[in-house]
Amino acid sequence: MYKKRGLLIVLSGPSGVGKGTVRKELFTQPDTNYEYSISMTTRSPREGEVDGVDYFFKSRDEFERLLEEGKLLEYAEYVGNYYGTPLDYVNETLEAGRDVFLEIEVVGAAQVRAKVPDGLFIFLAPPSLSELEERLIGRGTEGADVIASRIAKAREELEMMNLYDYVVENDEVSNACDRINAIVTAEHCRRERVEKRYLTMLEGE
Ligand SMILES: Nc1ncnc2c1ncn2[C@@H]1O[C@H](COP(=O)(O)OP(=O)(O)OP(=O)(O)O)[C@@H](O)[C@H]1O
Numbered sequence: 723m724y725k726k727r728g729l730l731i732v733l734s735g736p737s738g739v740g741k742g743t744v745r746k747e748l749f750t751q752p753d754t755n756y757e758y759s760i761s762m763t764t765r766s767p768r769e770g771e772v773d774g775v776d777y778f779f780k781s782r783d784e785f786e787r788l789l790e791e792g793k794l795l796e797y798a799e800y801v802g803n804y805y806g807t808p809l810d811y812v813n814e815t816l817e818a819g820r821d822v823f824l825e826i827e828v829v830g831a832a833q834v835r836a837k838v839p840d841g842l843f844i845f846l847a848p849p850s851l852s853e854l855e856e857r858l859i860g861r862g863t864e865g866a867d868v869i870a871s872r873i874a875k876a877r878e879e880l881e882m883m884n885l886y887d888y889v890v891e892n893d894e895v896s897n898a899c900d901r902i903n904a905i906v907t908a909e910h911c912r913r914e915r916v917e918k919r920y921l922t923m924l925e926g927e
C-alpha cells in the first residue's frame with residue numbers, strides 16, 4: 723500500500739550566514755509544520771547552549787562509535803569538530819509522514835543529497851563575503867583565528883551553491899523565511915500533483 727513520507731528539507735550555507743537565526747524564526751511561526759533534527763557535535767557548548775536542545779554534545783569517542791554503528795545519516799569534520807545527523811530520528815519522522823528540517827554545512831548536505839535525492843535542498847547565501855565576516859564578528863562566539871578559518875571555508879562553500887535546488891539570500895531574516903516557506907509550499911504542491919497522478923495510474927490497472 724502507498725504510504726506518504728514526509729519531506730526532508732535541508733538548509734545549508736556558510737557559517738555565519740544566519741542559518742540558525744532563520745531556522746529559529748521559522749520555528750516560531752504558528753503554521754510551521756516541520757520537525758527540527760537536533761544534530762550531534764563534538765564542539766563544546768557555547769554560553770547558553772543546552773544539550774538536547776541546541777545539539778547533542780558528544781565526546782570524540784562517542785561520536786566515532788555512533789559513526790561506526792551506522793547511526794548517522796551524514797557527518798562532517800568542520801574546523802576541528804565533528805557534526806552529524808541522527809539517522810533513526812530522521813527516518814522515523816519521515817516514515818510517520820512529517821517533514822524534517824536539517825540545518826547543516828555543505829559537505830554533509832552533499833551526503834544527504836546522495837542518500838535522499840528527493841529531499842529539498844536550499845542554500846542560504848549572504849549578501850556579500852564582507853557582510854558574512856561582519857556577522858561572524860558580530861556574533862562574538864569565536865575568536866579571530868576561528869573566524870578566519872570559517873571565512874576561508876566559506877569561499878569553498880559558496881562554490882557549491884549551484885548543487886542546490888534553490889538559493890535564498892539572507893538579506894533580512896523575515897524575507898529569507900518568506901522565501902523558504904514559499905519554496906516548501908510549492909514543493910508540497912508539486913509532490914501532491916505527482917502523487918495524484920501516480921495513484922490515478924494505479925487505480926486504472
Ligand atoms: N539577515 C540578517 N541580517 C543581519 N544579521 C543577521 C542576519 N541573519 C543572521 N544575522 C546575524 O548573524 C550572526 C550569525 O547568525 P547565525 O548564528 O544564525 O549563523 P549560522 O549560519 O547558523 O552560523 P553557524 O553555521 O556558525 O552556526 C548572528 O549574530 C545573527 O544575529
Ligand SMILES: Nc1nc2c(ncn2[C@@H]2O[C@H](COP(=O)(O)O)[C@@H](O)[C@H]2O)c(=O)[nH]1
Pocket residue numbers: 735736737741761762765796797798800805806807825826827828829830831
Ligand atoms: N554536516 C553537518 N553540519 C552541521 C550539523 N549541525 C550543524 N552543522 C554545521 O556545522 C557548522 C558549524 O556549526 P556551529 O554550531 O559550530 O557554528 C555550521 O555550518 C552548522 O550548520 C550536522 O549535523 N551535520
